Amino acid sequence: MNQTPKPNSFRSGPDEDGRFGIFGGRFVAETLMPLILDLQAEWEKAKTDPEFQAELQHLNTHYTGRPSPLYFAERLTAELGGAKIYFKRDELNHTGSHKINNCLGQILLAKRMGKSRIIAETGAGQHGVASATVAARFGLPCVVYMGATDVERQAPNVFRMKLLGAEVRPVISGHGTLKDAMNEALRDWVTNVDDTYYLIGTAAGPHPYPELVREFQSVIGKETREQMMAAEGRLPDMLVAAVGGGSNAIGLFHPFLDDESVRIVGVEAGGKGLDGEEHCASLTAGSPGVLHGNRTYLLQDGDGQIKEGHSISAGLDYPGIGPEHSWLKDIGRVEYVPIMDDEALAAFQMLTRTEGIIPALEPSHALAEVIKRAPKMDKDQIIVMNLCGRGDKDIFTVGKILGMGL
């Protein structure tokens, strides 16, 4: 793929078949195909409908609390002694992460389509909580599929979803993590085709999901651009974000893809190291394949069977990645690197103590990469990192690892 000529714009994808280069597409059962085409038709109408955009913007402002601040991390910058570090603070959003940006957009689509039931999959539970939240806000019943393993390790989020009125269905098939939850959500959708809207949580799945999730998350990058111009009068030198499925990252990256001066780095979960099986670095250590409706980089064996990933962060614990990231990797526009569990954990603690912010374990991966790079950069250079989630949900996991009883 290295020979692929560079396109005039990195922001024009996907094509009408949902492809980013060879990635993306619509690999779904025939039963779902008409539903996906309906969604695409509705999305095409909604994205140019001023009323839809106005309603979404209103909710973003008054319900989520957007724009989220762009915060100069003065003490961390001083401590690392290199580039200026800014955080895009999507962890301050209602529900505690960037996931709400996408959920609000999609529930408005569901409403337009006259759907009366919401289903979602979740790993760490952040998307499940955001889905349950918007379902409550719009008075729709919501079923969240969550791997049984994740139900156990993310108990606070399970409780939040139940409080919000959602039904959490633990998935025991497979290994009981995010990919199994997604399989089960697809099985539900294929069974309940008339009334159900599938609210996918990341920029993956069959077309048009990768595109519409990206568009709803791009509010992150658009705000960052304006805020950075206001704060520094110029664009940043580098963007850094964690990638699991990749929705917060594509949301930050997309508005900057055509700005050549901006280096862009996506951070994958390196787990316990890439030598073994216990990681989720599908871009660094995987290969292209087809799963959950799209072609993308996957962790798989030589027979095309999908492997289970591992990450300290349940939100990154997925053996695939959004198809646009696969394309951005192959054409070389974005650099993707792994960060190990222990590096993320150290970054988590460092931010807590230098800035008084407890980050989620997902952006802690991005932060660990910032900690590596900032000291090697000049003091007049600028890094923006997406602080896409807060760490309240992770205190039990971290407490257990650090040997601190809660």
Added chain:
Amino acid sequence: MTARMDNKFAALKAEGRPALVTYFMGGDPDYDTSLAIMKALPEAGADVIELGAPFSDPMADGPAIQLAGQRALKNGHSLKKTLDMARDFRKSDDTTPIVIMGYYNPIYIYGVDRFLDDALEAGIDGLIVVDLPAEMDDELCIPARRKDINFIRLTTPTTDEKRLPKVLTNTSGFVYYVSMTGITGSALPDPSKIAGAVERIKKSTDLPVCVGFGVKTAEHARLIGASADGVVVGTAIVNQVATSLDKEGRATADTVQSVATFVRGLATGVRSARLVAAE
């Protein structure tokens, strides 16, 4: 190759009865038992064999077929071994059509061209790939048709009149009508509704229309077979395998026999379908 399939359906048409299409999971619970099951199927009355190729993430399948796939994979089964099984079967049977049914990723990783060459050489007559809708025909359907391997497409209750021609365009061998919106192994809907759907599809194609998903008993097979050109049974056969296994999930002396007995019952149902319909 396409001739074996066409000949089979032509013979059944002359005989005046629907086909019994039987699905089983290749490699479940182990290669030898699974091959023995495959060999027993035609003798028990199966007309077409759907050879299931296991996949780690079978998003259109219910628990029974998911677990069967997991048993097969745990014992080291693979797409290559699925082809080996067909090749072994062909040593003693050169007339029963074999359709591989599974998901795209193992084929994509095997390499589409290499897979089609090996499949043809192993005696495969058709492919059913659940996650390749008509929109993705360039991936596998068109290359398969070029090499004279049937590509059998699923049509579903959500495939409306407007969409049906697109779905049928590159389909060959037979059309597989999925009786319901749902996963394999769900409850069978009202047979009269299914008959209506089959009639609707038959207006648009000369291909045989086989009906599957939810067919569990000889009585179901008889009712569906009254209007359809074929009846597909999968989960119920896989369940026969599952219930015959020992506590460790290994085959027992009953495994092959219980499948054969069950299929013989289905065959009786299929063979009485038109007699009843004619009454």
